[in-house]
Amino acid sequence: MHTPPALRGLxxxxxxxxxxxxxxxxLSELTGIKPRTLRNYFTQLKAAGYCxxxxxxxxxxxxxxxxxxxxxxxxxxEEARTIVIALDxxxxxxxxxxxxxxDAKVLHYLxxxxxxxxxxxxxxxxxxxxxxxxxKMRAVYTVWEETEGRR
Numbered sequence: 739m740h741t742p743p744a745l746r747g748l749x750x751x752x753x754x755x756x757x758x759x760x761x762x763x764x765l766s767e768l769t770g771i772k773p774r775t776l777r778n779y780f781t782q783l784k785a786a787g788y789c790x791x792x793x794x795x796x797x798x799x800x801x802x803x804x805x806x807x808x809x810x811x812x813x814x815x816e817e818a819r820t821i822v823i824a825l826d827x828x829x830x831x832x833x834x835x836x837x838x839x840x841d842a843k844v845l846h847y848l849x850x851x852x853x854x855x856x857x858x859x860x861x862x863x864x865x866x867x868x869x870x871x872x873x874k875m876r877a878v879y880t881v882w883e884e885t886e887g888r889r
């Protein structure tokens with residue numbers, strides 16, 4: 739089955755997004771891209787601002803260096819769910835006037851919009867449970883702090 743070039747390129751970025759090193763032959767096998775074409779992809783990605791690094795030689799390796807900005811990432815539903823719940827936690831514990839609070843709200847909204855309906859419902863429910871737990875912990879701590887302060 740023929741995979742369109744754009745999808746092969748996305749697969750290449752998806753594999754390399756976490757900074758793991760791959761031998762050229764390994765990337766060829768995983769993406770279905772021939773070695774010579776693979777080098778062309780790297781040239782195009784470098785021109786687009788991706789920091790593709792490599793070691794020379796037939797057994798050379800390729801990897802995506804962090805660079806100066808965050809590249810577009812692809813997450814599984816489970817990874818996105820975890821990020822949204824972590825943002826719920828941040829929104830619960832960050833001071834209301836903190837820049838982190840605003841960033842967390844915006845990012846929570848943006849990532850939440852990308853989740854499929856059922857996953858979004860699950861995330862909302864889990865987020866509520868985590869938030870309730872954190873609020874209870876904060877209340878217990880506040881009471882403890884007040885009683886310790888009286889002594």
